[in-house]
Amino acid sequence: LVRLVAVIRDISRQRELDRLRSDFVSAVSHELRTPLSLIKGYAGTLLREDLTLPPETQRRFLAQIDAAANRLQRLINDLFTVSRLEAGRLELQPQVTDVAALVRKVAEGVQQVADQRIQVRLPLMPLQARLDPDRIAQVLDNLLGNAIKFSPPEGTITVSAALEGEGDWVHLWVEDEGPGIPPQHLERIFEKFYRVERGMVRKASGVGLGLHICKSIVEAHGGKIWAENRPEGGSAFHVRLPVAGPPKEPAAPAQA
Structure with a gap:
């Protein structure tokens, strides 16, 4: 049986x-x-x-x-x-990066094609971390694009960044004013091909890859990504990355 x-x-x-x-x-x-x-x-x-x-x-x-x-x-x-x-060939090119400048650049690019207002909230202090700027830009672009799909045209999307812990983690998060995510889907939205219809104002598009890619890139950096529904409505996607950079690959054994 x-x-x-x-x-x-x-x-x-x-x-x-x-x-x-x-x-x-x-x-x-x-x-x-x-x-x-x-x-x-x-x-x-x-x-x-x-x-x-x-x-x-x-x-x-x-x-x-x-x-x-x-x-x-x-x-x-x-x-x-x-x-x-x-193919297991996602290679990172980490370098010391001005995270605040990276967030601004991605937000400005997305704003050009968004009906919604993109609001950026950054700390006054310098915000630097060792990461792959192109890959993290891809993560932010996907998260902002996702927020645009599910937010009303007159809404506001907020992207924020801050240092956490004792300054050893960078926290990035994107908040939207959409309908939120049904609780039963929160654990699955980062799976490959998985898509959720959220009863949004306009029909969402996508192929179910963006969030899966975000998760893979963030975890390759030694970080964490998760989503939650906001009490005031809408959803928030969070990314935490180590300031020190991705975990180092173990050294290859010396040849005899």
């Missing part, structure tokens, strides 16, 4: 994995098709010789093309990162 129950559980897990993979393929197809269609549509209009568009309209069309191209770039970066994770 015990073996039968174990077999049934294995079959259920396999079916769930197959379903998630199928949903993933469908989501990737949608995520690629949507911005490509937008780029093709706006570019085609701009190239029509029989139309004379006002400069303001041309700039608006070009801004839409740029936003769609950025969306494609993020998706491709995520897919590339996952392929490296699967």
